[in-house]
Amino acid sequence: MTALTGSTAPAPGTTPAIPAPAATPALRPHRIPADGLYEGPRLLRRTPDGWDDRPYERFEVVPQAATIGAEIRGLDLSRPLSAELRTELNRALLEWKVLFFRGQRLSSPAQREFARNWGELETNPLLAPGDSKDVVRFDKTAGGVPTFENVWHTDVTFRERPAMGAVLQLRTVPPAGGDTMWADMAAAYDNLPPEIRARINEARAVHDYLPGFARFYSPAQLAPFQEEFPPVVHPVVRRHPETGRRMLFVNASFTTRIVGLGRAASDRLLRLLFQQAQVPEYQVRWRWQPGDLAFWDNRATQHYAVNDYGTHRRVAERVAIAGDRPY
Structure with missing residues (x-):
């Protein structure tokens, strides 16, 4: 066969020429500061591997984000929960970590009764009470005393047994x-670098009520509670007692240091871990309407009141459910 004109095919018996690789362009030195937030795609698992993810039978679930947050429709929470309904709601809580219910407008006793389906209620003498000592009332107007707003935190990790969960209802909503x-x-x-997970899997950290409450209480107000709430030590990574998942369990309000590390190394690692709650892909944001109710798993989440x-x-009432010792 006659070769085509202009063909670059090698002559028979010769080795084809391999083009030399193009030179890599020189770039000026560049790097981002160490221990910053990872940029790029993230692994987003809503449930543990092997979880039995089956349909709900007693209510409608409307997801609000990829892994966290679902609105529950078709329930009147002022009515007693059957054992079957409570079981299905608990499964939804484990799968979505925070559940939202529009326009329930529960009385304070009804809100407490709903929360009691998950255990004994917790009291907190450091916060203003509502109609009962186990109801916390946040009543904010201009010039009022600030509380736990504008900071990512998990409730009461300064306790030996932090709250299992909480039920929050908005009584008055700003426009x-x-x-x-x-x-x-x-x-x-899940999305921490492997070397960071290896460092923290067996680590433990100190939690104390003072840093969080010192933001808005004086030393004279805080001092009487020092014996009631001494510093406690929890795992940096806790196992969820019902799902078995590993979860980051430090927060910027109450975690003061990592046991066994010097102050500088502890501060540096904690800053990196605190940052993780700020990643939008891990978050859900709820725009309140009067009478809305949120029920969250305090073991698996942090929250931020804007x-x-x-x-x-803005007036809200919260009921907290006593929890277990993290492990």
């Missing part, structure tokens, strides 16, 4: 702003 955000701390753990409502009033 704009005042949202609450939650972060999935299992997703936060104070962006200026001079408007």
Whole structure:
């Protein structure tokens, strides 16, 4: 066969020429600071591997984000829960970490009764009570005393047995702003670099009520509680007692240091771990309407109350459910 004109085919018996690789362009030195947030795609698992993810039979579930947050429709929470309904709601809580219910407008006793389906209620003498000592009331107006707003945190990790969960209801909602955000701390753990997970899997950290409450209480107000709430030690990574998932369990309000590390090394590692709640892919944000209710798994989440409502009033009541010792 006659070769085509212009063909670059090698002559028979010769070795084809291999083009020399193009030179790599020279770039100026560049790097981002160490221990920053990872940039790029993330692993987003809503449930543990092997989880029996089956349909719900007693209510409608409307997801609000990829791994965390679902609105529950078709229930009246003022009515007693059957054992079957409680079991299915608990499965939804484990799968979605925070559940939202629109327009329930529960009385304070009804809110407490709903929470009691998950255990004994917890009291907190450091926060203003509502109608009962096991109801915390947040009543914010312009110039009012600030509380736990504008900071990512998990409730009461300064206790030996932090709260299992909490039920929050908005009584008065500002015309704009005042949202609450939650972060999935299992997703936060999953996406840590392998070398960081290896460092923290068996680590333990000290938690103390003082750093969080010193933001808005004086030493004279805080001192009487030092014996009631001494510093406690929890695992940096806890296992969820019902799902078995590993979850990051440190927060910027109450975690003060990692046991066995010097102050500088502990601060550096904790800053990296605290940052993880700030990743949008791990978050859900809820825009409140009057009478809305949120029920979250305090073992698996952090939350952030956004104070962006200026001079408007925002009133919320929270009931917390006593928990177990993290492991």
